[in-house]
Structure formats: structure tokens, C-alpha cells
Amino acid sequence: MTEYYRQYLAVAVFIGAALGMVGAMLGAGRLVRPHRPQPEKYITYEAGSDPVGGWGQSNVRYYIYALLFVIFDVEAAFVFPWAVHLEGLGFYGLIEMAIFIVVLAVALLYAWRKGVLRWA
Amino acid sequence: MTHLLAVDIGWGWTLAIKTVVVLGLIPLGALILGYTFLLKMMSHMQSRLGPMDPGGFHGWFQLVGDGMKFLQKEDIMPEQADRRVFALAPAVVVISTFLIFVVIPTGPRLVVKDLDVGVFYALAVSSLSIIGVLMAGWASANKFALLGALRAAAQLIAYELPLLLAVVGVVVQAGTMNLNGIVTAQQNGAIFGWDGLGNPYILTQFVGFALFLVAAQAELTQTPFDMPVAESELVSGYMVEYTGFRFLFFFIGEFGTAFAFAALAATLVLGGWALPGVHGGTADLLGPLVLFVKLMAVAFLIFWVRFTYPRLREDQLQAMAWKYLIPIALANILVTGLFKVWL
Numbered sequence: 001m002t003e004y005y006r007q008y009l010a011v012a013v014f015i016g017a018a019l020g021m022v023g024a025m026l027g028a029g030r031l032v033r034p035h036r037p038q039p040e041k042y043i044t045y046e047a048g049s050d051p052v053g054g055w056g057q058s059n060v061r062y063y064i065y066a067l068l069f070v071i072f073d074v075e076a077a078f079v080f081p082w083a084v085h086l087e088g089l090g091f092y093g094l095i096e097m098a099i100f101i102v103v104l105a106v107a108l109l110y111a112w113r114k115g116v117l118r119w120a
Numbered sequence: 121m122t123h124l125l126a127v128d129i130g131w132g133w134t135l136a137i138k139t140v141v142v143l144g145l146i147p148l149g150a151l152i153l154g155y156t157f158l159l160k161m162m163s164h165m166q167s168r169l170g171p172m173d174p175g176g177f178h179g180w181f182q183l184v185g186d187g188m189k190f191l192q193k194e195d196i197m198p199e200q201a202d203r204r205v206f207a208l209a210p211a212v213v214v215i216s217t218f219l220i221f222v223v224i225p226t227g228p229r230l231v232v233k234d235l236d237v238g239v240f241y242a243l244a245v246s247s248l249s250i251i252g253v254l255m256a257g258w259a260s261a262n263k264f265a266l267l268g269a270l271r272a273a274a275q276l277i278a279y280e281l282p283l284l285l286a287v288v289g290v291v292v293q294a295g296t297m298n299l300n301g302i303v304t305a306q307q308n309g310a311i312f313g314w315d316g317l318g319n320p321y322i323l324t325q326f327v328g329f330a331l332f333l334v335a336a337q338a339e340l341t342q343t344p345f346d347m348p349v350a351e352s353e354l355v356s357g358y359m360v361e362y363t364g365f366r367f368l369f370f371f372i373g374e375f376g377t378a379f380a381f382a383a384l385a386a387t388l389v390l391g392g393w394a395l396p397g398v399h400g401g402t403a404d405l406l407g408p409l410v411l412f413v414k415l416m417a418v419a420f421l422i423f424w425v426r427f428t429y430p431r432l433r434e435d436q437l438q439a440m441a442w443k444y445l446i447p448i449a450l451a452n453i454l455v456t457g458l459f460k461v462w463l
Contacts, residue, residue: 010233018218022211042199069277076284083291
């Protein structure tokens, strides 16, 4: 196994460790906690009254924020490698990134003017 | 200490030891923050008498009592719930918190794995918790939980961007994403030719630091950005159906991530484990302590704001991220880049 993969092995080990801790704590809790099932305990909580309807519904206006997010998140993925190598790239790199950011800023401005950012 | 660290016991054992240490460290960090700030500082600032009472001196027993209470709670899963997703959701949040700690350096060699993409990786895995929150809200089959989870998702993705973009300024200055590299760059830096203190980036990246703190506040869903858990309207949002230890995992996730973000901010702009004039083995020895002091200072700021401000409205929250923080962060990147190329 090369050093590169060995580094990310640590990440995998940590996922396992987290799952192990969650499992161990829940397992240990099982030994101590009471278990007295009553049907009323398993009703969905709705501030004390009987639950109405079944599963809730979500509001569709959230999806536009998700779309905006994807655009800017991809941008962030581009900006980081640029940031690391800026010293070598010099003014050429800076102007390139300035154009890229201005284009994105215009897109944000467009969304703003279109009223996408208004929460109503 | 130098000799102890110099012993080579093979990467497998090293990794095992580091994993166990960090495994203990995360709940401990969450407890320290919960105890110092949530119980004691909040009690003093808001004149709360309850948490100051148990056990006598300053209510030192409160947290132990809370832990015992969680241990004794019955494990209830609503019958409408999607059982598998419901059970997995807290684990996803805890995994996300654990993974951040892989890259946080507490000394030149005291780091689990010093990944080259360090800070980028840390921010990427920290956003995994959004998935856990959405899973919890959806699987609970509860209207409060679903509303809370959707608010949380909208908030976390909106503030993910200022968080990421605020860090770019530091990366530009240091020329690396590796966290140890960023610390060394600050240690070896100079303020206008004077290198007595190194160059902690808070001097040049104060805008980035402020953006990072505001975004971290929102990512951690601390007041004034706590609409997802707003107890007076959503009765704790996505956590409403969770009891006992399953609820405790969300608590560990929240405060463990606060610990990690404070450590990250301290590493990025306050010089991390570095102390002026301390190098080599001594830095390994003092590093954890130095970093702890710095991260507690950052955590103090986060919780000070939390205990002082009232909750924002949902539309104000979104407007703040998109109309102010992101444009400022973009400008900060360009200005930092200009100085980097120019000077």
C-alpha cells in the first residue's frame, strides 16, 4: 500500500471508529435504560394533540437556493487549486480569476434582481 | 518527549493509538465546551440559577447528572418513522464530526494524518452533517422535524459558501492547503520585516476571520442562527423525536464540531500550535496546550454571540449569506490575491 492511500486509510478507520462509538454507547445504554412499551409512546409528537395527516410536505422555494449553491460550490472547488498556485501564476492568474469571479458575481446579481433571493 | 515520539512502532499501531486518543478527545472536547460555556458562562451572563446549583460549588455536578439522565432515558422510535434511516442519522452526524479531527494538527508531528488538501478536506467532511440532519428530519415522519431539517439544510448550504470562500484568503497567503503548512507559514512569516511573532494571519485576514466566525456560527446552528432547532416554534426541529443517547449524539455532533471549528479557526489565523521561538520536540510537547488556549478563545467568541443576540428571521438569514457574506468573501479573495502577487 502506498503512502497516499495509507493517508486516506485513516479516514476510513475514523468512520469505523465513529460507528463503533455510536454502537457501543447505544449497546451500553440498552443494559441500563428501561423498556416499558405502551402504544401511546410511539405516536408522532405533535405538541400533545393527535397527529393530523401523515408525512409532512416541504416548501418548493428551497430548491432555488440549492441550485445557486451548486454553482458557487463548484466555483469554490476551482478557487482552491488556484489559491495554492497563485504565487507561480502571478498577475496572469489573478486576472483570470478576477474575470471568473466577476462573471459569477454578475450571475448572483442577476438572480438578486430577478427576486430569487427574496424569501416570500 | 522527543525520544518518545521518535520511536518507530509502525504505521498501523501509530494509527491505532491516534484513533483511540481522538476517540476520547472528541466527547471530552464537547463536554469541555458544554460545561464551560453552555452551563457556566451562560448561567453567569443570563442569571440562570439552575445549572449553578447541583453539587454545591458552581454546579459542577450538573453535567454528570445530565449524562446519567440521558443514560436512563427509554429508547423510543415513533412507529411512523423510517426505522433504518432514523437509527443511522445520528451516526452520520457523529461521523462528520470525527472526520474533521483527522487533519487538525496539535504539533509538528502530533496530527492523525497531515493530508495535503487539509483545510479543504476539513470543510468538505464538516458539510456531511447536513445529510445526517436531513435524514433525521425526514425519517422522523414529524412535521416539526421535517420543517427543522429543511431549514437546517437551507441554512447550512447557504453558509457553507462564505465558510469555504473565507478560507481561500488564508490559502492564498500560505500557498498551501496543508494545515501544518499554514501553521509553519505563519510561524516563519514576518510583520513588515519584524519576525518576533511570526505573522499570524488574523492581522491580514481579519475580514476572512470575521466571515469564518459568522459562517461557523450558522453552520453550528448557534443563536442568532438557530432557526432549525428554534425551541419556541419548532420544539428542537429535527431532533424532536430523538430520546436518550440518540439525542446525545446530536449534542456531541454540535459541540464536537464547535470544538473542531474553533481549532480550525485558531490554526488558520491564530498560528495554531505554534508559539514564537518554540520549535521541534518542545513544540510537540506544548502544541496541544497552546492550541487549546487559542481554540477556547475562539469558542468564547462564538458562545458570547450565542448568549447575547436574539434569533434572526429565516429570510434575514438567507439575505445575510447571499447579499452580504458571499460578495464580501469574493472581494476578500481578489484583494488578498492582489497583495500576494504585488508584494
